[in-house]
Amino acid sequence: MIDYAKMKVGTLRQDIIEKGILSGEEVNKIKGKSALVELHKRLFTEDEEVDQNVLLKSDNLYQGVETHTVPEYGSEEWSAYVMDQFLPSELDKNGHPKINGLRRLVGLLIGDILSSGPSQIFPSHDPDGPGRASAVVDIIIDAGGTPVKFSACADSWHGNTDKEYAVFPLAMAETRAESRALKKALGLAEVSAEELTSQNTAEVVERYTNKLDTEGEWEDGPIKDEQIKVINTLCKRLEIDVDQFINSGESTYEDIGRVSRSNAIKMIKQLNKYQTSKSEIPETIKETIDEN
Secondary structure (H helix, E strand, O other): OOOOOOOOHHHHHHHHHHOOOOOHHHHHOEOOHHHHHHHHHHHOOOOOOOOHHHHHHOOOOOOOOOEOOOOOOOOHHHHHHHHHOOOHHHEOOOOOEOHHHHHHHHHHHHOEEEEEEEEEEEOOOOOOOOOOEEEEEEEEEEEOOEEEEEEEEEEEOOOOOOOOOOOOHHHHHHHHHHHHHHHHHHOOOOOOHHHOOOOOHHHHHHHHHHHOOOOOOOOOOEOOHHHHHHHHHHHHHHOEOHHHHHOOOOOOOOOHHHOEHHHHHHHHHHHHHHHHOHHHOOHHHEOOOOOO
């Protein structure tokens, strides 16, 4: 008794072709696993008295088996053909394919997936938020007996991922990379559901671009220990009084620990400028040397 649930599409097609009754071209016109299973059952009947050549001439061979002309892979008609194969549940509300549908169609139209997983991952090390993560995913497919690899990369951070998923940047990056690799295998240019976000990405990019030049527009944290060390080191090297320097702008601070992280970045940039041209250092911030 054949367990058709465990049989893969590629195996079904190969068995039917090896039977010698139908050509590979004819077999490739058969749509869907259920149709292949039905034809496989008819060709591999346990009744040895059945003449397969008679069966071939009979209308019963193709009765209930849907056939169609498959467009050439990569042709103008191919992408539309692939999109027509998705089930309604495999598309989001806007018609973008989901990853489960992409996996199914790769197995149906291209070949069995031999392996799939990340070959490189770049997890976030940002302790102050969900951060950004990237992943590269490799998929190896049995394309007619020849293993073929498809690779793709993707990233995820709170600026391009919906809020409920932004806390899982690495998992989202891997899922997105897999969906892109599957699309490559299918020759599909359509954006997948996993790659999309409800956020206005153009607005996010604009705001983050302006972040470097605009003070007080974004939530900020306290100065980091590394920044304090850099400021102290540069001030000592340039013979600048730290307290005078940090209070030389519009804001005043009781001590360096009160400085914000973003202002510390600006201060370090200014100190680097002073290193290039020490003549620009104001007298008011220079260290007072006790001659006694």
